[in-house]
Amino acid sequence: MMEILHCTVNNKPVEVGIDPRESLADTLRQRLGLTSVKKGCEVGECGACTVLVDGVAIDSCIYLSVWAQGKTILTVEGLQNENGELTPLQKAFVEEAAVQCGFCTPGIIMSAVEIVGSGKLYTRDELRKLISGHLCRCTGYENILNAVERAVNETHKFVGKEEE
Amino acid sequence: MEVGRSIPRVDAADKVSGRAKYTDDLCPRPVLEAKILHSTIANGWVKSMDISAAQALPGVVKVLTCFDVPDIQYPTPGHPWSVEKGHQDVADRKLLSRRVRIYGEDIAAVVAEDEITAQRALELIKVEYEEYPVMLEPEQAMAEGAVAIHEEKPDNVLAKMDLRTPIADDRYENVEQVLDDPQFYQFRGHYATQQVQHCHIENPVSFAWMEAGRIHVVTSTQIPHIVRRVIGQALGIGWGNIQVIKPYIGGGFGNKQEVLYEPLNAWLTTQVGGRCVRLDVSREETFQNTRSRHPISFDVAAAVDKDGNMMARSCTAISNQGGYASHGNAIVANAITGFRQLYPDRIGHHSTAYTVYTNRPAPGAMRGYGIPQCNFAVECMMEDIALKFGFDPIELRLKNIMPLGYVDPFNGITCHSTGLAECIQKGREAIGWDELREKYKDQTGPVRRGVGMACFSYKTGVYPISLETSSARMVLNQDGTIQLHLGATEIGQGGDTVFSQMAAEAVGIPTEDVHIVSFQDTDTAPFDTGAYASRQTYVTGKAIKKVGLEFREKLLSYAAELFPEAKDLTISERFITDGAGEKLISLEELATTAFYSLEHSVHITAEGTNHCKENTFAFGCCFAEVEVDIPLGKVKVLRMINVHDSGKLINPALAAAQVHGGMSMGIGYALSEDMKFDPKTGRLLNGNLLDYKMPTSMDHPDLTALFVETDDPSGPFGNKALGEPPAIPVAPAIRNAVLSATGVAVNTLPLSPQKLVEEFTKGGLIGHV
Numbered sequence A: 001m002m003e004i005l006h007c008t009v010n011n012k013p014v015e016v017g018i019d020p021r022e023s024l025a026d027t028l029r030q031r032l033g034l035t036s037v038k039k040g041c042e043v044g045e046c047g048a049c050t051v052l053v054d055g056v057a058i059d060s061c062i063y064l065s066v067w068a069q070g071k072t073i074l075t076v077e078g079l080q081n082e083n084g085e086l087t088p089l090q091k092a093f094v095e096e097a098a099v100q101c102g103f104c105t106p107g108i109i110m111s112a113v114e115i116v117g118s119g120k121l122y123t124r125d126e127l128r129k130l131i132s133g134h135l136c137r138c139t140g141y142e143n144i145l146n147a148v149e150r151a152v153n154e155t156h157k158f159v160g161k162e163e164e
Numbered sequence B: 001m002e003v004g005r006s007i008p009r010v011d012a013a014d015k016v017s018g019r020a021k022y023t024d025d026l027c028p029r030p031v032l033e034a035k036i037l038h039s040t041i042a043n044g045w046v047k048s049m050d051i052s053a054a055q056a057l058p059g060v061v062k063v064l065t066c067f068d069v070p071d072i073q074y075p076t077p078g079h080p081w082s083v084e085k086g087h088q089d090v091a092d093r094k095l096l097s098r099r100v101r102i103y104g105e106d107i108a109a110v111v112a113e114d115e116i117t118a119q120r121a122l123e124l125i126k127v128e129y130e131e132y133p134v135m136l137e138p139e140q141a142m143a144e145g146a147v148a149i150h151e152e153k154p155d156n157v158l159a160k161m162d163l164r165t166p167i168a169d170d171r172y173e174n175v176e177q178v179l180d181d182p183q184f185y186q187f188r189g190h191y192a193t194q195q196v197q198h199c200h201i202e203n204p205v206s207f208a209w210m211e212a213g214r215i216h217v218v219t220s221t222q223i224p225h226i227v228r229r230v231i232g233q234a235l236g237i238g239w240g241n242i243q244v245i246k247p248y249i250g251g252g253f254g255n256k257q258e259v260l261y262e263p264l265n266a267w268l269t270t271q272v273g274g275r276c277v278r279l280d281v282s283r284e285e286t287f288q289n290t291r292s293r294h295p296i297s298f299d300v301a302a303a304v305d306k307d308g309n310m311m312a313r314s315c316t317a318i319s320n321q322g323g324y325a326s327h328g329n330a331i332v333a334n335a336i337t338g339f340r341q342l343y344p345d346r347i348g349h350h351s352t353a354y355t356v357y358t359n360r361p362a363p364g365a366m367r368g369y370g371i372p373q374c375n376f377a378v379e380c381m382m383e384d385i386a387l388k389f390g391f392d393p394i395e396l397r398l399k400n401i402m403p404l405g406y407v408d409p410f411n412g413i414t415c416h417s418t419g420l421a422e423c424i425q426k427g428r429e430a431i432g433w434d435e436l437r438e439k440y441k442d443q444t445g446p447v448r449r450g451v452g453m454a455c456f457s458y459k460t461g462v463y464p465i466s467l468e469t470s471s472a473r474m475v476l477n478q479d480g481t482i483q484l485h486l487g488a489t490e491i492g493q494g495g496d497t498v499f500s501q502m503a504a505e506a507v508g509i510p511t512e513d514v515h516i517v518s519f520q521d522t523d524t525a526p527f528d529t530g531a532y533a534s535r536q537t538y539v540t541g542k543a544i545k546k547v548g549l550e551f552r553e554k555l556l557s558y559a560a561e562l563f564p565e566a567k568d569l570t571i572s573e574r575f576i577t578d579g580a581g582e583k584l585i586s587l588e589e590l591a592t593t594a595f596y597s598l599e600h601s602v603h604i605t606a607e608g609t610n611h612c613k614e615n616t617f618a619f620g621c622c623f624a625e626v627e628v629d630i631p632l633g634k635v636k637v638l639r640m641i642n643v644h645d646s647g648k649l650i651n652p653a654l655a656a657a658q659v660h661g662g663m664s665m666g667i668g669y670a671l672s673e674d675m676k677f678d679p680k681t682g683r684l685l686n687g688n689l690l691d692y693k694m695p696t697s698m699d700h701p702d703l704t705a706l707f708v709e710t711d712d713p714s715g716p717f718g719n720k721a722l723g724e725p726p727a728i729p730v731a732p733a734i735r736n737a738v739l740s741a742t743g744v745a746v747n748t749l750p751l752s753p754q755k756l757v758e759e760f761t762k763g764g765l766i767g768h769v
Helices: A024-031 A088-095 A105-117 A124-130 A142-159 B012-016 B052-056 B115-124 B175-180 B224-235 B262-271 B283-289 B330-342 B371-389 B393-400 B420-431 B433-439 B495-507 B536-562 B587-596 B652-671 B730-742 B753-762
Strands: A003-009 A012-018 A050-053 A056-059 A072-074 B032-038 B044-050 B060-065 B106-112 B126-131 B157-164 B185-192 B206-211 B214-219 B242-246 B277-279 B296-304 B310-322 B348-357 B447-459 B469-476 B482-486 B514-516 B570-572 B575-577 B583-586 B605-611 B617-629 B634-645 B703-707
Touching: A012 A024, A024 A050, A050 A105, A056 A105, A088 A105, A088 A142, A088 B012, A105 A124, A105 A142, A105 B012, A124 A142, A142 B652, B032 B115, B032 B262, B032 B283, B044 B106, B052 B060, B052 B115, B060 B115, B060 B262, B106 B115, B106 B262, B157 B330, B175 B296, B175 B310, B175 B348, B185 B371, B206 B262, B214 B224, B214 B262, B224 B242, B224 B262, B262 B277, B296 B330, B296 B371, B310 B330, B310 B371, B330 B348, B330 B371, B330 B447, B371 B393, B371 B447, B371 B730, B393 B420, B393 B447, B420 B433, B420 B447, B420 B617, B420 B634, B420 B703, B433 B447, B447 B730, B469 B495, B469 B536, B469 B587, B482 B495, B482 B536, B495 B514, B495 B536, B536 B570, B536 B575, B536 B583, B536 B587, B536 B605, B575 B587, B583 B587, B617 B730, B634 B652, B634 B730, B634 B753, B652 B703, B652 B730
Parallel strands: A003 A072, B032 B277, B214 B242, B310 B348, B482 B514, B634 B703
Antiparallel strands: A003 A012, A050 A056, A050 A072, B032 B106, B044 B126, B060 B106, B157 B348, B185 B296, B206 B214, B206 B277, B296 B310, B447 B617, B469 B482, B469 B605, B570 B575, B575 B583, B617 B634
């Protein structure tokens, strides 16, 4: 019944026994202890379980773990450097008061990692669209947008790409 | 000054790094999984149940049904317990119920070794029902011959209130005579609100086990001490036999100001030998089986003199309570009170309220506690009066708003400070009200714009309607920092951060030197009833100030022992200094000495309770600019500004963030959120986050939060309520903006496209070329 999943999680090779019916969210939370991956609906509506698979943000609650075979997965636990310092994106969330209850936060940060990692500049409306797969009840998205916008702009100064 | 600083949240770094632990993150695994069987009828009885197939399924540990639970009815709302019987909450719920009162009633539970097995076992249970007609609306439940949903209330009316203020003009005997007096403008209106859900992103999960003969429950709640009490009541055991732990929680908004599945979870562990049982609640169950905001209808009448003075009003409110009493009549009572208070009538006021059981999922507390509903009614009414009788809508409000020194004739709550007029002025200027009203005056065409506004008042905490009490404890560390223990809860609003700031302010140390113990454990946390009623910065703030000052005195008196010659000791920049400003000893050295002194060792701590017997009003307003696509019935919010008088702000940046979230919730309430039911079966049709339209980032404009800082003399630091208020005035502001854009007054929520097309058609804007 069990299968072995080989993949890279937060920059480390991982081998873990999984039930082929289980979601990546459950594998990450329950077998690997990566509890930043939150579950708010389990049907891909709220975005709280967002992680990056090969650099692309996905809802891990509707992504079977067996699909992650050989892939590279990143969660919020994998963002901080070895000194434990927060990334500029995480700092932007802290300083822009973009965090309230914090339950949607790890998922939105992972989408923002993808957005910021593109090296492109975005308008506020484009950012609204890019984070619209995440539901947040605390913030009205206002300070979240401020944080993502700040991280996008700061990153663009260093690795800016022109629109393709 | 530590109060008034916009420091980052004390929990932000943990929350952006995934280290912050929420209930399910702490659950040991493997764990036994519980799942609940929900009824497939909305009104009736469970006649019998066959659990043999479920019981026989490998991996099933136990199947328990409504025939097995203790014969105890218990109350569930997060109110302080009343020692007076007459004021106790309605005890109308059992752990599992034979009497089916809503579609999805909890009728059995399975405990199994894994979730899939538990789910399969549920599907194997056979249920035989006796079925009654479904009643989703109060009119059905109040009709002659309607089946009683609870036998204690044969007419399905949980409570009725009738309140008349004293008549201030002896030419009249009652309000009705004033309302009929032809010398006044006479106004009649009907407004109604819909049922909506909190939509905190974390569902209310819990897990429970037994140890040393006691029951231990970890749960996502706003009210750990109340959860402990209700588990004791529901199981019929001593409250000391229960420990409740509240970790970080993923939002609450009032839904978790209710004891939800914790008593069932606690009972289930006792039925499986104390093994740890997790009771996860799906999003669909959260919609169907936890609380929501009451739909309330309002019939209002007003008499206004030629100068726009509000002379008298009446208001009849009917609140749809669903299948269980939950907070009961308290919410509609708050609604009619709020309706009355914002614009005190010069001659008199008459209000009537009914709370009626129906077969809907039971509503309870939700951000604003009846005030979003009454505020929709009162602020639609003001706008409609202004339009009908030719008053300027802002001037009409300014003429009638609650004055400084106002004392409520029933509960005595007093207006100790008000910046409402300044809030209105600030919002008016910020949005460019006068220019926009002029600009949008005579529009034609299918797409039109408008601006609207609404005001609100909101009390701070629940005194004197209920007990207000809070306790705090401060404990010195060897390095001169302190631990702050509270029973008050962080639920996402930023409580821990502002509590730390308030403690620092009172003691005289930097906020960085206050380590707040975020999780509440009822075995060790001081008593506080928890997060609700926008009470904590006010009520808990008073406890923190009181204990902080006592703690400070203890530090200073220990310093006085060490420096008997020194005069006028004080604390400054982590040092004890004397009257001349001379640094005598660092707090770290003082603390270490106090711990380890061979002459006088003492662990410096302070602990105390503040029984709060004060209340005050917070105020504010919302201004909204909208664009209405008439043929599509689509409203786009272009700009939105909330202006608040919450007294002194403890942390302005967090206050603004709190306001943004309330505005967002208000946008959903105004335009898209609506729990929809099948009238035949009573089944909730859109109980998930796809079909229930909570606003996304695409549905918002940029949100602007402004403040008018009054210094409230009753607040511990000049502060008053802020948590719930931002959500209150948004829906009527949007409704009034749509009215100004189109001339069509929509009197029910939400302003969904379907309803707007109907209303615009009725109003002649669609279909008449």
